[in-house]
Amino acid sequence: MRMLNSIFKDCSDDIKIASTIKHTLTNATLRERVAYFIPKKDALVDTNNNIINIAMEIVSILSNVPAAS
Structure with a gap:
């Protein structure tokens, strides 16, 4: 969840400063928008x-713990 919030914050920050650069996400072409979001999506997938x-590691470790009796 923190990563998702971080991505939204990055997008928000980029949009705030976008008005000072030539292209903003509002008037960017579809190709520019895709180029902007692909790295953010890839980071989220990673x-x-x-x-x-x-x-999976936690499940593996817990499955090797003897049951308490």
């Missing part, structure tokens, strides 16, 4: 994969 890998 984070999601890391979370899944960590969860």
Whole structure:
């Protein structure tokens, strides 16, 4: 969730400063918009994969713990 909030904050910050550059997301072409969002999507996918890998490691560790009796 923090990563998602970070991405939204980055987008928000970029939009705030966009008015000072030639193209903003509002008047950018579709190609420019795609180029802007692809790295952010890729970062989110990487984070999601890391979370899944960590969860799988935790399950593996917990499955090797003897049951309490």
